[in-house]
Amino acid sequence: MSDVPPEVAALAAEREDARRAKDFATADALRDRINELGYRVVDGPQGAVVERLDAAAPSVPVAAAVRAADVESVLEEPATADATLTWVLEGWADDVRRALEAFRAHAGDRALQFVVADVTGGDERFDRDVEHLRLEPGTGWAAARNAALRRSRGRIVVVLDGSVEPLGDIVTPLTAALDDDGVGIVGPFGISTDDLREFHEAEGPDVDAIEGYCMALRRDLLAEIGPFDEKFRWYRTADIELSFRAKDGGYRCVVVDVPVRKHEHRMWHATSPEERDRLSKRNFYRFLDRFRGRTDLLVANTPTQG
Numbered sequence: 001m002s003d004v005p006p007e008v009a010a011l012a013a014e015r016e017d018a019r020r021a022k023d024f025a026t027a028d029a030l031r032d033r034i035n036e037l038g039y040r041v042v043d044g045p046q047g048a049v050v051e052r053l054d055a056a057a058p059s060v061p062v063a064a065a066v067r068a069a070d071v072e073s074v075l076e077e078p079a080t081a082d083a084t085l086t087w088v089l090e091g092w093a094d095d096v097r098r099a100l101e102a103f104r105a106h107a108g109d110r111a112l113q114f115v116v117a118d119v120t121g122g123d124e125r126f127d128r129d130v131e132h133l134r135l136e137p138g139t140g141w142a143a144a145r146n147a148a149l150r151r152s153r154g155r156i157v158v159v160l161d162g163s164v165e166p167l168g169d170i171v172t173p174l175t176a177a178l179d180d181d182g183v184g185i186v187g188p189f190g191i192s193t194d195d196l197r198e199f200h201e202a203e204g205p206d207v208d209a210i211e212g213y214c215m216a217l218r219r220d221l222l223a224e225i226g227p228f229d230e231k232f233r234w235y236r237t238a239d240i241e242l243s244f245r246a247k248d249g250g251y252r253c254v255v256v257d258v259p260v261r262k263h264e265h266r267m268w269h270a271t272s273p274e275e276r277d278r279l280s281k282r283n284f285y286r287f288l289d290r291f292r293g294r295t296d297l298l299v300a301n302t303p304t305q306g
Helices: 006-020 024-036 093-105 141-150 171-178 221-225 238-248 266-270 273-291
Strands: 039-044 047-052 081-089 112-118 130-134 154-160 164-166 183-187 190-193 199-202 214-218 252-255 260-262
Touching: 006 024, 006 039, 006 047, 024 039, 024 093, 081 093, 081 141, 081 171, 093 112, 093 164, 112 141, 130 141, 141 154, 141 238, 154 171, 171 183, 171 214, 183 238, 190 252, 214 221, 214 238, 221 238, 238 252, 238 273
Parallel strands: 081 112, 081 154, 112 130, 183 252
Antiparallel strands: 039 047, 154 214, 164 260, 183 214, 190 199
């Protein structure tokens, strides 16, 4: 970084300190300040590199954005990993990096695949063990999720939000729960309802839906129940709709206690209350259009729940 101005170098060093301290909000703010000064930080396997924006990495061009529908599927090929961990990047890349670092630290001898579906249109870069799908800006949440799912080579697939940080091995308990063929979707955050209108947090183990902050399912179940409904361009209720499709197929949704910390959900706080309300209502009505009246699927009405 000998040709980098001292001010930029100092900001980059401060950002590295913030990342090591897991203060990712500060790290994001410092990255933005570096960009404003005409430089960018590229995180790589050997650490961070600072580059001028007008001459950044000419030998390693940023891949052109592709349509989500054009992302090739590998789901019909044999699984070659124990688990695939997937994210949709709508911003706040350091949140995803925080999770990636934790998964690597707790991987043990498990073979993990990482897939990031990036809809920002930016020039973020990830380490070489991450399959980074650069999708067209404006791609909807569910379409981006499905693009990542199509690249999954793990026996189980884990849908994750950048707000979730694993504090230990979460793959082993999620996999163990999915060894039960009667279980369809698992995760640490469960919700249930008595009337298909109001959902509330539920400890389980059986619940009506698993929240999409961290939800896992067997890779082969995707062929049976289908991926996320791509009409869900925002994330809210898409997880409930997928959970109910699993339940409609005869599978249980089960809460699994795993060591995770849930940080601030960035997209929720970055969206105005009025827009959150509008998008949430639209998505919920979409769910009701399909499952209105299906109280037979509810845990409260399942005989085995006593």
